[in-house]
Amino acid sequence: MAAAAASFAALPCLLLLLLLPSFGAASNVTYDHRSLIIDGRRRLVISTSIHYPRSVPEMWPKLVAEAKDGGADCIETYVFWNGHEIAPGQYYFEDRFDLVRFVKVVRDAGLLLILRIGPFVAAEWNFGGVPVWLHYVPGTVFRTNNEPFKSHMQSFTTYIVNMMKKEQLFASQGGNIILAQIENEYGGYLEQYYGTAGKAYAMWAASMALAQNTGVPWIMCQQPDAPDPVINTCNSFYCDNFQPNSPTKPKFWTENWPGWFQTFGESNPHRPPEDVAFAVARFFEKGGSVQNYYVYHGGTNFGRTTGGPFITTSYDYDAPIDEYGLRRFPKWAHLKELHKSIKLCEHTLLCGNTSFVSLGPKQEADIYTDQSGGCVAFLANIDSDKDKVVTFRNRQYDLPAWSVSILPDCKNVVFNTAKVQSQTSMVVMVPESLQAAKPDRWSIFRETTGIWGKNNFIRNGFVDHINTTKDTTDYLWYTTSFSVDGSYSSKGTQAVLNIDSKGHGVHAFLNNELIGSAYGNGSQSSFTVGLPINLRTGKNDLALLSMTVGLQNAGPSYEWIGAGFTNVSISGLKNGVVDLSSNNWTYKIGLEGEYYSLFKPDQRSNKRWVPQSEPPKNQPLTWYKVSKC
Numbered sequence: 001m002a003a004a005a006a007s008f009a010a011l012p013c014l015l016l017l018l019l020l021p022s023f024g025a026a027s028n029v030t031y032d033h034r035s036l037i038i039d040g041r042r043r044l045v046i047s048t049s050i051h052y053p054r055s056v057p058e059m060w061p062k063l064v065a066e067a068k069d070g071g072a073d074c075i076e077t078y079v080f081w082n083g084h085e086i087a088p089g090q091y092y093f094e095d096r097f098d099l100v101r102f103v104k105v106v107r108d109a110g111l112l113l114i115l116r117i118g119p120f121v122a123a124e125w126n127f128g129g130v131p132v133w134l135h136y137v138p139g140t141v142f143r144t145n146n147e148p149f150k151s152h153m154q155s156f157t158t159y160i161v162n163m164m165k166k167e168q169l170f171a172s173q174g175g176n177i178i179l180a181q182i183e184n185e186y187g188g189y190l191e192q193y194y195g196t197a198g199k200a201y202a203m204w205a206a207s208m209a210l211a212q213n214t215g216v217p218w219i220m221c222q223q224p225d226a227p228d229p230v231i232n233t234c235n236s237f238y239c240d241n242f243q244p245n246s247p248t249k250p251k252f253w254t255e256n257w258p259g260w261f262q263t264f265g266e267s268n269p270h271r272p273p274e275d276v277a278f279a280v281a282r283f284f285e286k287g288g289s290v291q292n293y294y295v296y297h298g299g300t301n302f303g304r305t306t307g308g309p310f311i312t313t314s315y316d317y318d319a320p321i322d323e324y325g326l327r328r329f330p331k332w333a334h335l336k337e338l339h340k341s342i343k344l345c346e347h348t349l350l351c352g353n354t355s356f357v358s359l360g361p362k363q364e365a366d367i368y369t370d371q372s373g374g375c376v377a378f379l380a381n382i383d384s385d386k387d388k389v390v391t392f393r394n395r396q397y398d399l400p401a402w403s404v405s406i407l408p409d410c411k412n413v414v415f416n417t418a419k420v421q422s423q424t425s426m427v428v429m430v431p432e433s434l435q436a437a438k439p440d441r442w443s444i445f446r447e448t449t450g451i452w453g454k455n456n457f458i459r460n461g462f463v464d465h466i467n468t469t470k471d472t473t474d475y476l477w478y479t480t481s482f483s484v485d486g487s488y489s490s491k492g493t494q495a496v497l498n499i500d501s502k503g504h505g506v507h508a509f510l511n512n513e514l515i516g517s518a519y520g521n522g523s524q525s526s527f528t529v530g531l532p533i534n535l536r537t538g539k540n541d542l543a544l545l546s547m548t549v550g551l552q553n554a555g556p557s558y559e560w561i562g563a564g565f566t567n568v569s570i571s572g573l574k575n576g577v578v579d580l581s582s583n584n585w586t587y588k589i590g591l592e593g594e595y596y597s598l599f600k601p602d603q604r605s606n607k608r609w610v611p612q613s614e615p616p617k618n619q620p621l622t623w624y625k626v627s628k629c
């Protein structure tokens, strides 16, 4: 098709009656004010985010096939910097991080790919995908105009671009990568914190991206003034009113959120398929041409990859494909029907002239007509409460509240976003009792309360938790001891241990007994707690296990927020408050079970595991292991 493609180049709207080659490869991607032009033809792109490290490579072909069957033309993924550059200049691309393998799985399925290199991604991913080590390179401020950040970022993005080029994966090389993204959700919102330094950075990032010379267009999401020729794109629940950063740019939607991520302690978010379909239909009705579901398959935040804080390991997202790779009904099927209907309109939508007709106070029609006589109409009822009957071209149409009807011939409704026709069966997971089956398969390992092995250091006062662990573990022990005399208690009052922490959680032990736990939450990781205690005369040992639950993944200066204790005191004593904050504190990084990797399959026979006839209950700091066959 190469020769033919050249002759179509000047005619992006020629109606092609020929069979097109598989969409998974391209050779020339450009754009105009309306859409991408792929090998000479305007294209409407249904894209779906699937993040490769959130599933295992064995799942990739099936996930991509499910997306394709659901009507996708394209897969979108971030590139996860901290998963790939594990130490400065030391790269990792194995297993779940085998990016080239993933892109090829997508290509071999005949689908296009949007590569969001970032390298900042947010993504509910630990530290927003920026390696923790970079925070400790002197002079670094993330996502702003400073040499260490720029040079490390440039090295990484260049590495990724060269890797894709070497494998001939950019569309300009005959591959399937049609767009590349630089930065992520910088937007007006960060500019107000970082000011001109941030702005300068955004400009710099764009010019760097262009310098990469990949032969495909570049996008920057949620940057209202992405510098030319970078295409600004929308991330939101609705993008119908989104205006691109110039009249010569098409209208792209990089993140349509079909659900939401889950945080610990909160209910499981849900977005009805009718509302997702409404948002998509409105976007195409109002001139959009690339639409991506963030995410189509969310998957799992394996290991310690989750960001947050307090975002769960499940990244199911109420997405069209669930965490386990199964279709979610009716969402998956309802959107499939929507995609089919929109594709019927593709040519007229992208090549026709548009006109608008008001059908009522909250009812409207957008009509597209092309030179070959094609006519497409979207009839919308944006009233969220009331169904409506409207008259369009002398015919009557029922429009349920908050819905769009699609008429690929300006007459017949092939789809209404509020009418879910598809199957509604749900997958029900059945729990299996491990305890009942074979009790003798259990073993446990009990952690020491406080310092195990040799301490790491003793310091007067508190250190920052993250600065100390460097995120090699979630756990940091802070221990101290103090003496009380026999008459410590103030009459009628109980002594209370008061803890102030920047986050994220604590288990507190006094004289080896658990006296309580506390934690923050997704919106407020810091917390204050008062725990009633019974002191003993003489020496008392206090051991506080500070915990992180996924590092911050976004926000202004997020890498400086820190964690751990800021004040520990005892009140309710006869002599008033005893402030332990400036005591000598003894520190230990991590847990013993982590040190011996007891959680890894290859340690299942480690002799530290103690067999149990029955697993003990309510035992703090206990690792449990069970095998099932």
Ligand SMILES: *[C@@H]1O[C@H](CO)[C@@H](O)[C@H](O)[C@H]1NC(C)=O
Pocket (backbone or CB within 6 Å): 006, 009, 010, 012, 028, 029, 030, 037, 039, 040, 041
């Ligand atoms: C790529 O497509 C554009 C517009 O469709 C056209 O102007 C350009 O000549 C094409 N380039 C190549 C190398 O075919």
Ligand SMILES: *[C@@H]1O[C@H](CO)[C@@H](O)[C@H](O)[C@H]1NC(C)=O
Pocket (backbone or CB within 6 Å): 351, 352, 353, 369, 370, 371
């Ligand atoms: C669109 O409208 C313009 C002028 O308004 C006209 O010149 C052109 O032929 C129309 N195109 C189509 C495809 O109808």
Ligand SMILES: *[C@@H]1O[C@H](CO)[C@@H](O)[C@H](O)[C@H]1NC(C)=O
Pocket (backbone or CB within 6 Å): 265, 266, 520, 521, 522, 523, 524, 527
């Ligand atoms: C999170 O913590 C803050 C401060 O303690 C509290 O005001 C807020 O209600 C908490 N939110 C949730 C969802 O628990």
Ligand SMILES: *[C@@H]1O[C@H](CO)[C@@H](O)[C@H](O)[C@H]1NC(C)=O
Pocket (backbone or CB within 6 Å): 464, 467, 560, 561, 562, 563
């Ligand atoms: C972490 O350490 C750096 C210096 O290494 C310091 O500038 C920063 O303030 C510390 N962060 C916290 C939260 O203490």
Ligand SMILES: *[C@@H]1O[C@H](CO)[C@@H](O)[C@H](O)[C@H]1NC(C)=O
Pocket (backbone or CB within 6 Å): 498, 567, 568, 569, 577, 579, 581
């Ligand atoms: C810690 O909190 C106690 C009780 O509120 C207070 O008296 C003390 O001054 C605080 N210490 C520091 C170092 O802020």
Ligand SMILES: *[C@@H]1O[C@H](CO)[C@@H](O)[C@H](O)[C@H]1NC(C)=O
Pocket (backbone or CB within 6 Å): 458, 460, 584
């Ligand atoms: C705290 O530790 C330092 C050094 O480890 C030591 O010199 C000092 O005496 C200790 N202070 C107390 C009150 O134990």
